[in-house]
Amino acid sequence: MKTCLRAVLALLLVTAVVVVRAPSSQAAISFTNPLAAAPYGADPWMGYDNGYYYLAATTWNSQIVVKRARSVAALPGATESVVYTGSGSTNCCNVWAPSLHKLNGPNGTRWYLYYSAGTPACCDGQRSYVLESSGADPMGPFTYKGQLNVQANNGWAIDGSVATIGGVNYFFYSSWVGDLQSLFVTRLTNPWTAAAYGTRISYPSYDWEKQGGNTEEAPYVVQHNGITYLTFSASSCNTPDYKLGMLTLTGSNPLAAASWTKKSTPIFQRSDANGVYGPGGQGFFNSPDGAETWLVYHANESTAQGCGGTRTTRIKKVSWNSDGSPNLGTPDRVSASLTGPSGDPGGTVSFPVAGTRYRVVNQNSNKVLDAANCGTADGTAIRQWSSLGNACQQWTFTKTTSNYYRITNANSGKVLDSVNCGATNGTAVNLWSSLGNVCQEWSLTPIDGRYLIANRGNGLVLDAENCGTADGVVVRQWGALGNACQQWSITP
DSSP states (O other): OHHHHHHHHHHHHHHHHHHHHOOTTOOOOEEOSOSBOTTSOSSOEEEEETTEEEEEOOOSSSEEEEEEESSGGGGGGSOEEEEEEOOSSSSSEEEEEEEEEEEEETTEEEEEEEEEEEOSSTTTTOEEEEEEESSSOTTOOEEEEEEOOOSGGGOOOEEEEEEEETTEEEEEEEEEETTEEEEEEEEEEETTEESSSOEEEEOOOSGGGOSSSOBEEEEEEEEETTEEEEEEEESOTTSTTOEEEEEEEOSSOTTSGGGEEEOSSOSBOOBTTTTBEEEEEEEEEEOTTSSOEEEEEEEESSTTOOSSTTOEEEEEEOEEOTTSOEEOOOOOOTTOOEEOOTTOOOOOOOOSOTTOOBEEEETTTOOEEEEGGGOOSTTOBEEEEOOOOSGGGOEEEEEOSTTOEEEEETTTOOEEEEGGGOOSTTOBEEEEOOOOSGGGOEEEEEETTEEEEEETTTOOEEEEGGGOOSTTOBEEEEOOOOSGGGOEEEEO
16 A cells, blocks of 8 residues: 555656646746857857757867757856867868758768868968768767868868758858958868869958958858848958848859849947947857747957957847848847747756855866965965865856856955956966956866866966976966866866
């Protein structure tokens, strides 16, 4: 009798849990931008497939990383997984603008990851490359398929993406003709092979495309009501006037420049009122229920920031003009509470916990982040040291706004600070009284179980100088290299 009663109670409990979690009447979720901060927030691609959002962005090193989450609200804290590390001299370094596309090819339906890469010295060596997934998972594993041969004389080619028009796959990219960085297209015979060199279909012709440089790049197609629109980024990304323009396919042949009509004004640009500068590097994705189209893009928070690691990934719902073209409106202020895509189930990642003391441990040396000599004064140096278990090596993380944190030393109450708000490799870190500025705010990017800790003001990550392993090695800031010397575990 007791056994039967326990079984009935267990069944009732399971039923109650299922009812509570049923998603049929879920409320709309809210989120704040950015969804990805430094060091992997620029030139983003985002998609939704089989219950997950996927997000990839420029790394500037030899790695391609992708993260996924059930909800956009969980993406800021989602783990970056390394899906490919370049090898050889032609595709090893300086990875830009990964773009994933689910295509039918000789091996069936696969994910194809297109990216730009070159030699470590930026930026003349950039070419376009393709990876193929082994199955239906956008996280891979991926195999290297080769370089896309799209320019005569192995010419420069970046920011590639694929669009299917009339049942045919086309590869869009950016390259140069003289001093004009222009948009090109070619047909693909299979997902990793171009049928011919690309045809130029657009070049900078308006003043708004020539701020700081004659630039059209980052082509990406969005389709609506049977019409194909090709969006692109215009002007130099080193300026706050980087912005989006658009072509419309008004003819029958996507390979012919005459088939494309350029809109004479930009469709998305800076908002000084909202503190958003240089929006671009864009793509589009559908909401989980397929009812909405969303823009993913990067932008800066200051007019002084440019093409580096300060750019962060944001998203915005697309509306449509009366003629069917996309209306992107005005970029939203970072930290504004926004309604998420329709069909999003909600949910966030709640780490680190406010008020909890953590040790920050370097993956390469196993030494911990330490306030030198337990100093409590402004300007106390930061180094790595063997774990002593004291408060000088313990840190709390307080969320400030838009997925950034203030990192406070438990002994002194002073915060982790980028010295003099420096913006170059090698900038030191120290302890300082809280000033409430971006030089004292940090993003946490989980990567394979550890974290990159990047400054909001300059986009540089915490780095153990010269990969040293001894007590006393200086902790400084540096561009992300993808190595263990810049990875930290955060443990209670």
